[in-house]
Every structure is written in structure tokens, then in C-alpha cells.
Amino acid sequence: MNEIQYINWWIGENRTRESKDLNIGGVTVRVNKDVFTPDPAMTNSSLILLKSLPDLEGKSVLDLGTGCGILAVYAALNGASRVTAVDIDPNAVANASENVQRLGLENVVEVVQTNLFDGLTKKYDLIIANLPILGAVWNDLTGPVSKVYERVLSEYNRYLEQPNGRVLMGFASFGDLDTILGMISSAPHLVAKFSEQKFGVEWDVFEFGAWAED
Numbered sequence: 495m496n497e498i499q500y501i502n503w504w505i506g507e508n509r510t511r512e513s514k515d516l517n518i519g520g521v522t523v524r525v526n527k528d529v530f531t532p533d534p535a536m537t538n539s540s541l542i543l544l545k546s547l548p549d550l551e552g553k554s555v556l557d558l559g560t561g562c563g564i565l566a567v568y569a570a571l572n573g574a575s576r577v578t579a580v581d582i583d584p585n586a587v588a589n590a591s592e593n594v595q596r597l598g599l600e601n602v603v604e605v606v607q608t609n610l611f612d613g614l615t616k617k618y619d620l621i622i623a624n625l626p627i628l629g630a631v632w633n634d635l636t637g638p639v640s641k642v643y644e645r646v647l648s649e650y651n652r653y654l655e656q657p658n659g660r661v662l663m664g665f666a667s668f669g670d671l672d673t674i675l676g677m678i679s680s681a682p683h684l685v686a687k688f689s690e691q692k693f694g695v696e697w698d699v700f701e702f703g704a705w706a707e708d
């Protein structure tokens with residue numbers, strides 16, 4: 495498979511899937527059919543991020559674009575002390591809230607419907623961002639996908655604990671390599687990259703650090 499074949503296959507599978515319980519990373523979540531599925535049989539974007547997570551004991555975590563809430567609830571079940579899970583899509587917010595409730599994590603995970611950082615006031619040890627990758631699939635909901643990345647890269651520092659806060663951001667080789675990957679790769683506080691091949695696609699996690707602002 496190459497990137498184009500993967501995307502066409504994914505679109506077909508996504509159109510016909512039903513809501514189901516999914517076990518990923520040892521956690522079972524409900525994934526509604528109108529919300530992105532982190533199913534490792536269809537994508538590697540969620541699993542590669544789960545595998546890249548540092549020790550979460552006592553950490554505060556912001557999950558940007560939470561979808562069904564998988565990364566947020568995983569963080570809470572693996573020691574995070576507080577988690578904020580945000581999504582712009584009300585269907586995702588409802589699905590993530592359902593999973594938080596099913597897993598009894600209401601005291602740790604707060605689910606918020608918002609556009610990226612809008613209205614957020616706290617700082618976090620870790621920001622996880624598995625955001626839309628392909629404009630053809632997501633532009634209707636988010637506006638241009640490149641703008642989402644531009645905003646995250648220019649604003650994340652305000653929401654990170656200093657000096658050791660970290661961002662883990664996913665991307666893949668079917669995304670806009672010229673604009674978005676270019677922006678990510680040239681970001682001044684990029685500290686590491688982790689990649690895997692699956693479905694004929696390169697899946698990446700980029701790690702960014704904090705910086706001191708005047």
C-alpha cells in the first residue's frame with residue numbers, strides 16, 4: 495500500500511464502521527461511529543502516541559483533539575494527576591465524556607468543547623496532540639488543517655509548565671508535507687522525532703520543548 499491507497503482504503507472502512515468497544519493500550523473505550531477511531535487495524539496515529547508517552551505519574555496532561563478520549567483516559571489510568579481533554583466536535587466531546595464516565599475518571603479528566611486552547615487557563619506538564627492530518631478529510635470541521643498546526647506551534651508554550659513541559663504531536667506521510675511537515679520540522683524547539691512504518695505510511699511523533707518567554 496502507498497499513502498493514496500491507504501487513504502482511499504481508510505475512507506471506505508470509516509464510512510461503513512459501526513460504534514464499538516475497542517481495546518487499545520490495555521484500555522477499553524467505546525468509539526462511536528461519528529468519531530475518529532483509534533483502532534490499530536485502521537490507523538497508527540493514536541497507538542504510536544500511546545507508545546511514546548513518558549512516565550505519567552503525577553503529571554498534568556492536555557489532550558488536544560481528544561476524539562473518543564482514548565489518550566486522555568489512558569493518561570489518567572496511568573498515573574496522570576489531572577487531564578484536560580478538548581475537542582471542537584460536539585460528537586467527540588459526548589463520546590469522550592461517555593468514556594470518562596464509564597471508566598470512573600470524572601475526578602481526573604475534564605472534557606471541554608473548544609477550539610484548541612480557547613478558554614484554557616491552566617498549564618500542563620505534557621500536551622498530547624493527535625490532530626487532523628489530511629485536509630481532504632477534516633477541513634469542513636476545523637478550517638484549513640495547516641492553520642491548526644500553525645496555531646498549536648505558536649501558542650503551546652503558554653500552556654506548558656516551565657522549564658520541563660513537553661508536547662508530543664503526531665503526523666503522517668499522507669499529510670501536507672510541504673506546509674505542515676515543513677512547519678513542524680523547522681520549529682525551533684523540536685527536540686526529538688519517533689517514526690514507524692505501517693499501512694505503507696510513515697507515522698511520526700514529534701516532541702517539542704518549552705522556552706522562557708520575556
Ligand SMILES: C[S@@+](CC[C@H](N)C(=O)[O-])C[C@H]1O[C@@H](n2cnc3c(N)ncnc32)[C@H](O)[C@@H]1O
Nearest residue numbers: 530532540559560561581582583609610624636
Ligand atoms: C485524528 S482525530 C484524533 C482523536 C484522538 N486523539 C485519537 O487519538 O483517537 C483528531 C481530533 O481532533 C479534533 N479537532 C480538529 N480540529 C480541532 C480544533 N481546532 N480544536 C480541537 N479539536 C480539534 C477532531 O474533532 C478529532 O476528534
